[in-house]
Amino acid sequence: MDQRLTFAHSPCPNDTFTFHAWSHGLLPGAPALEVTLADIDVTNGLAERGGTDLLKISYAALPHVLDRYALLPCGGALGRGCGPLVLTRPEDGPDAFAPARLAGRTVAVPGDRSTAYLLFRLWAARAVPGGVGEVVVLPFAEIMPAVRDGRVDAGLVIHEARFTYPRYGLHRLVDLGAAWEADTGRPIPLGAIVARRDLGAQTLRAAHRAAAASVRFAWRRPAASAAYVRAHAQEMAPEVVEQHIGLYVNGYTAELGEDGYGAVRELLGRAAAEGLLPPVAPGALDFPGA
Structure with missing residues (x-):
């Protein structure tokens, strides 16, 4: 196929590992890619503008862009034991580690359109009487130092911070993924791969096949992507990179399946019921290239 598609995804190890084979032309017959690496808050904005394939x-x-973009049934990030964390500084006192201590406090988050923030809002609505105080959006890399240095009272963190927060002397107030799983029994939907609907069914099917093939290639030949992954994860120790990939690249990355779609519907349905997201129309999550 001669068509070249534009693709924007994060430089995180799970994405560079997953899409290395496709982006480097190692999948015969797959559409060629022009890749842009950008943080998730940037790609969320790109989706709203609609210029990237x-x-x-x-x-x-996702609910904000479903009129223009279709959910691809693979390539994204769902899982168990991989949710965002709320971190605080250790403090003395009987209520030091109670969720209620966040009432009226300042919380740093990595983006106000992130799934992590949505999970936080769903949790805080029940666990924090009176609600939190100011919410400050900070770049991901600045959140743990801001909590450690007392510039904010708590921080919402994702990805490799699950493994590195003890280095900052911080306390895990709540694992939002564990809270979600305990409440719903479902995996946590974090990141989705979407494709422009106007690409047409044939191209959408080709993109689906290529994404799934890229995941399988990565699992069969993990060494092939090692240099590429390391080049974009320069601040991570090798063992953290390995943990990151092992946690976020799983069976749901290869195919959402019934369980994955159920988790997505559960998250978006709960958020809509709380007025946090617009409702998703029936059939809007169906893949038009099926």
Whole structure:
């Protein structure tokens, strides 16, 4: 296929590992890619503007773009034991680690359209009487230092911070993924791969096949992507990179399946019921290239 598609996804190890084979032309017959690496808050904005063919976005941003983009049934990030964390500084006192301590406090988050923030809002609505105080959006890399240095009271973190927060002397107030799983029994929907609907069914099917093939290639030949992954994860120790990939690249990355779609519907349905997201129309999550 001669068609070249534009694709924007994060430089995180799970994405560079997953899409290395496709982006480097290692999949015969797959559409060629022109890749842009950008943080998730940037790709969420790109989706709203609609200029990029394929994007990795937050599931929390999905309802806002479903008129222009279709959910690809693979390539995204769902899983168990991989949710965002709320971190605080250790403090003395009987209520030091109670969720209620966030009432009226300042919380740093990595984006106000992120799935992590959506999960936080769903949790805080029940766990924090009176609600939190100011919410400050900071770049992901600045959140843990801001909590450590007392510039904010708590921080919402994602990805490799699950493994590195003890280095900052921080306390895990709540694992939002564990809270979600305990409440719903479902995996956590974090990041979605979407494709422009006007690409047409044939191209959408080709993109689906290529994304799924890229995941399988990555699992069969993990060494092939190692240099590429490391080049875009320069601040991560090798063992953290390995943990990151092992946690976020899983069976749901290869294919959402019934369980994955059920988790997505659960998250978006709960958020709509709380007035946090617009409702998703029946059939809007169906893949038009099926």
